[in-house]
Amino acid sequence: MQVLCLVCLLGNAIGSVGANLVRKIAPPAHQKHHDQWGEWWDKFTEREIFMHYLPEKKVVACGCGKCGSTSMWNFIYAGQFGHPWSYTGSPYVQDVLSERWEGKVEHLKNMTEQIAAMEEGFSFALIRDPKERLISAWKSKIACDTRFGTDTRERTFLTQRLLQTAEKEHAPEQNCMDLETFLDALQSAHQLGKQGFLDRHFLPQNEGCFSRFKPSRWSMVAAVDHSGAFAELGNRLGNPAELPNKHASTSHVTISERAAELLTNVTAKEYEVLADFLPQASHVAVGASVLRRGAPKIVGTLDLSNA
Numbered sequence: 001m002q003v004l005c006l007v008c009l010l011g012n013a014i015g016s017v018g019a020n021l022v023r024k025i026a027p028p029a030h031q032k033h034h035d036q037w038g039e040w041w042d043k044f045t046e047r048e049i050f051m052h053y054l055p056e057k058k059v060v061a062c063g064c065g066k067c068g069s070t071s072m073w074n075f076i077y078a079g080q081f082g083h084p085w086s087y088t089g090s091p092y093v094q095d096v097l098s099e100r101w102e103g104k105v106e107h108l109k110n111m112t113e114q115i116a117a118m119e120e121g122f123s124f125a126l127i128r129d130p131k132e133r134l135i136s137a138w139k140s141k142i143a144c145d146t147r148f149g150t151d152t153r154e155r156t157f158l159t160q161r162l163l164q165t166a167e168k169e170h171a172p173e174q175n176c177m178d179l180e181t182f183l184d185a186l187q188s189a190h191q192l193g194k195q196g197f198l199d200r201h202f203l204p205q206n207e208g209c210f211s212r213f214k215p216s217r218w219s220m221v222a223a224v225d226h227s228g229a230f231a232e233l234g235n236r237l238g239n240p241a242e243l244p245n246k247h248a249s250t251s252h253v254t255i256s257e258r259a260a261e262l263l264t265n266v267t268a269k270e271y272e273v274l275a276d277f278l279p280q281a282s283h284v285a286v287g288a289s290v291l292r293r294g295a296p297k298i299v300g301t302l303d304l305s306n307a
Contacts, residue, residue, distance in 0.1 A: 050209060051108045051117065052096055054080060058121035059236055062209035065201035066137045067128040068224035070094050075230055079237025080104050114212065122236045123218045125209045126229070127274055130267035131284035134186070135179070135253065137201040144176035158199055165189050165197050179253060183262035190266050204266075206273040214273070221277040260286040 053060050054076070061076055063069030073093045077085045081104075091098035096105040108114050117123075128136075139148040141158050156175035163170040166188035177185065186202060189195055196207045215221045222229035255263075263284060271278075 050212070051114050053106045053108050053117045053121070054104060055106055056080070056104065057237055058117075059233070060117050060121055060123040061126075061233075062124070063126035064128070064133070064203065064205050064208045065199070066133045066140065067126045067205070069126060071224075072126050072230075075233070076237060077101070079234065082238075111212070118213055118217060121219075122233075123213075123220070124233045124236075125215070125218045125221045126224055127205055127209075127221055127277060128224050129278060129282045129284070130205065130270040130274070131263045131282045133205075134183070134202065134263065134267065135255075135284065138177075138179055138182045139253070141199075141201055142177050142182050144178060150176070158201075161199060162186070162189070162202065165194055167192060180256065180259050180262065183259055183266065186266045187262050195266075204270050206270055210273060215277050221274075223277070223279050226279050255284060255286055257286050260284070 050062055051060055052062065057080065059076075061072065063072045070093060073096060074085050077093055085093045087093075087100055091100060093100075095101075097107055108117055139150065141151060141154060142162070143150045159175055159177055160170070160172075162177075162182070162185050163174065166185040168185055168188060186195075186198070189198060195204055198204075198207075200208070209218075220232055222233075
């Protein structure tokens with residue numbers, strides 16, 4: 001009888017642990033979207049981007065995809081280690097939890113720890129004009145036109161994932177989209193309430209760095225194209241690097257009336273949240289030719305070629 005009871009206790013304990021584990025890793029029961037696990041995991045990993053903390057410098061840093069975050073982490077690396085990032089290949093500089101960062105960056109998940117870091121240290125968030133950012137993301141990740149230097153290694157996956165998230169009918173071999181089709185898919189995702197499931201390059205900025213702490217709670221919220229954006233961060237890191245001078249190439253896209261309307265629809269919340277922190281009104285409008293940012297002239301250690 002004692003043996004049987006012991007077996008029962010062990011069974012109950014294992015069952016309890018298993019149930020708790022499932023509750024921790026399984027998607028919420030109310031998520032009934034197709035490709036459920038994939039979409040839930042996308043949202044989970046987006047949240048894993050935040051919060052990154054450098055305890056030695058007491059600095060919190062956050063930047064969205066296509067906001068210049070790769071450049072930001074290059075800048076921070078130089079300030080932390082006293083020399084530029086010199087590695088090639090994967091893991092890349094933005095993989096701040098890799099062994100190449102030597103444990104200098106902590107990933108704070110606990111809300112209490114996050115609040116303490118925000119209150120006790122210097123918090124820096126990098127932002128970008130929402131409309132300009134989405135056009136840049138489309139050129140970089142989704143566009144069919146070869147003039148834009150689109151990353152064709154990721155294009156098919158990101159195109160298919162966006163269309164699935166937006167619940168759009170599409171051919172299984174579809175591997176790119178024109179600007180209006182891309183923006184229409186984003187709008188559908190927003191209308192479905194699934195904007196938080198978007199890839200980090202398309203994720204609204206209010207769903208990323210500012211999902212827990214609104215912009216006014218950060219020490220500094222800086223636009224990537226602001227000339228003094230990194231000055232105070234550099235002081236905190238002991239890094240004298242300056243922003244590079246940038247120039248645009250001749251590759252451009254003209255904004256149609258439909259594209260302008262879609263851009264306005266999908267970025268409305270972002271502008272509401274970031275209004276007091278963007279240095280100027282967006283230049284993206286009907287008939288505007290938006291140039292692709294070319295390779296910059298480097299001044300110091302900061303490189304915006306991946307912005």
